[in-house]
Amino acid sequence: MDYVSLARPAVRQLHSYSAGTTIDQAKRRFDLDHVIKLSSNENPLGSSPKALAAMATLTDANLYADDDHLALRARLSEPYGLRIENTILGHGSNEILLMFFLTFVGPGDEVVMADPTFSLFPADTIVTGATPVRVPLRDGVHDLDAMFAAVTPRTKAIVVCDPNNPSATCVDPAAFANFASLLPPNVLLFIDQAYREYMPAESVEGTDYVKSRRGTIVTRTMSKLYGLASVRFGYGFADQGMIDLMQRVRVPFNVSSTAALAAMGALDDSEFRAATIAMNDEGKATLEAAFRRLGLFAYPSAANFIAVRVPGEAEAAYTDLLRRGIVVRSGDKLGMPNFLRITIGTPEQNRELIAAMEAELPAWRERAPVPA
Ligand SMILES: Cc1ncc(COP(=O)(O)O)c(C=O)c1O
DSSP states (O other), rough: OHHHHSSSSHHHOOOOOOOOOHHHHHHHHTTTTTTTEEESSOOOOOOOOHHHHHHHHHHOTOOOOOTTHHHHHHHHHHTTTTTGGGGEEEEHHHHHHHHHHHHHHTTTTTEEESSSSOOOHHHHHTTTTTEEEEEETTTOOOHHHHHHHHTTTTTTEEEESSTTTTTTOOOOOHHHHHHHHHOOTSSSSEOOOOGGSOOOSOOHHHHHHHHHHHTEEEEEEEESSOOOOOOOOOOEOOHHHHHHHHHHHHTTTTTTHHHHHHHHHTTTTTHHHHHHHHHHHHHHHHHHHHHHTTTBOOOOOSSEEEEEESOOOHHHHHHHHHHTTTOEEEGGTTTTEEEEEEEEOOOHHHHHHHHHHHHHHHHHHHOOSSSS
16 A cells, blocks of 8 residues: 555655664664763753652552643743743643644745754644745844745744754844844744753743733743653743643643653752753853864854864764764754754763864864865
8 A cells, every 4th residue: 555645745745853863873883882972952960850759759640640730830830920821731842833833834824934943843834734934044043034034924933943953043132022023913923942041141031922922932841951851841831812722732631640740840950950051051161162272163052052063074073973982963964064963961071072073173174175
């Protein structure tokens, strides 16, 4: 049977999500004992101890969770002056993204987004039968003027990924305020802030726009800051009217009791939160200084990862580092040729990375058609 011909035309245009190389795959490929993974922007400190402890208290796993999660939604929203009714929970923030698209976007619609940006934005646009309108980054940053200029009567939504994956850059808050004020009121504004907590203090605060501009949604996650990527917990804030509609397409019990316990525990873990941010700030400064010393250009990072340009092909540099037991992401596969996307690690991991790059650099320079 030809399943491809049975699939919806939109699905035929898609590829499966590529999560990058796992530690086991790296070990097997090059027969390695020691591998460090700096490829998925996970938390190198591990997981919030309070979240882990909370998960261990799980009882009644035979019963469905209370699907409203009222206490958790209140805890998440109150610090921002928002309410339970403004808050939706997801199996990771990825799921909220999909719920948003399934609720609001369909055939004939256009969705304006940066290029490159997080791969699920174009993928979810295509799944819903709509058309992604990709606007190239300018100097690695969302080109808000060009994105605004790309709005047409067909534009249903505009996506700003702040900080952007894979470039790690953030937009200027004043420029963003101007951009948001000019957008037509019937264009939905999706602000992905999976890395919000790592940003400089004076960055865009997505929840301000949820309060001030109708039709705005912001998403956040506990995958990064709290080290809960495998537990799957994300959340989003928007107008109650938007949330009510998205609740209609939400899969019942999408947030497990375990994930809800972890999230509640994490919210109490100010020590882990502070330690993560402090280590990331220090690691970022270390990597930025090392790249400068090595003569490598990196975009200014507002996240827990950094995009650095290497001489020659990124894919080759990625393989050379993999051979040395360091997994990074090749920008070739992320729409950022000649760049590596590297998660900021522990001090020890950063030292290993810098030493490996320094050792490989002469060969990369030799192979590069033009010096970089
Ligand atoms: C920009 C961006 N948004 C969303 C996500 C998804 O995070 P979650 O684990 O909450 O689904 C990621 C994960 O890497 C990301 O980089």
